[in-house]
Structure formats: structure tokens, C-alpha cells
Amino acid sequence: MTGGWLLAQLPAVMGRDPVISGFVRGFEEIADSVRDQISDLEHELDVGLASPEMLVYLASWLGVELDATRVGDAEVREAQRRLIRAVGQALVWRGTRHGVETLLEALTGSRVEVIDPGGIFAPGDTVPAATDVVVVRLDHTGGLSERQLRAFLAEELPIGVRVDLRVRSAGGAG
Structure with a gap:
């Protein structure tokens, strides 16, 4: 046979x-x-090796919309890989100070500080004064507009929170 x-x-x-x-x-x-x-499926699911088209698809699994029109740009692709990794790592922290800092740092390539006095406090802890304002400080926007940053923050922060966005420089690496 x-x-x-x-x-x-x-x-x-x-x-x-x-x-x-x-x-x-x-x-x-x-x-x-x-x-x-x-045969290359495991490589396509690895964010560091995935094709540009697969990056867009992987991002959609995490609720992130990538600009598919710029997949040929190597710098954009690296920023997209960085963002997808950060979203995956920050899933358990979404909506928290730490989660917002992690995602904004990946999104902008900037150092980020979020000041949010809210939280859960044990009896006897000093409780900060109640406020609905979260302060977000960035070194730069990574090329994003203020509108884009505010739209991102509106998705990540609780409803009703006001954002005091402070950016030292509008440009920056991105």
C-alpha cells in the first residue's frame, strides 16, 4: 500500500x-x-511575533481598537504591541489607579501619575476628603490629542468622575 x-x-x-x-x-x-x-499559529498568538493584521484581531479580544490603516509603520506596530501587552497585564487592574497608569504609560510612552483619593479603607485609616476629581499627570501625550486621552480615560474610570488632565508637553514619542 x-x-x-x-x-x-x-x-x-x-x-x-x-x-x-x-x-x-x-x-x-x-x-x-x-x-x-x-503551523505558525503559536507565533500569531504571541504579541511579539504576530502579524500586523493579527495584532488588530488580538487587540479586539481585549476591547482595544487599533488603527488598522497604519499596520505597515514599524514604530506604530511596536506601540501597538506595547499596548496589547499592557492591556493583558492590566486586566485585573482595569478602572483602578494602577491600571490607568499602566495603560496610559503603554499608550503614550510617557511617565504617568494618577492621583485618586478614592478607595477602600479599614477602620482607623485616615480617609481622604471625598472628591469626584481624578488628577492625571503625563510628561507628554505620545502624539495623542487631548480628546483621545479624555476618551480613553472616560472608558477606564468610573462614571461621574471628572478628570483634571495635566500634560507637560503635547508631543513626545508615540
């Missing part, structure tokens, strides 16, 4: 049957083409 990897697994009597062997060879061709297409 001559044939491929799938045909070789058949009992000899079935492998000699021209109808069955032809049918199995057809499946071998289909399976081989599928294996060829998915």
Missing part, C-alpha cells in the same frame, strides 16, 4: 480499495493544507 500519512493508517484491505484510498487521499490533501496554514 503506497500513500500518505493518513492512508498508511488504514487496514491493508481498505488501503487497496481504489474508492476508499482515493477518498482518504483527498482528506490528506485537505488536512495538509490546513496544517500548513496553522
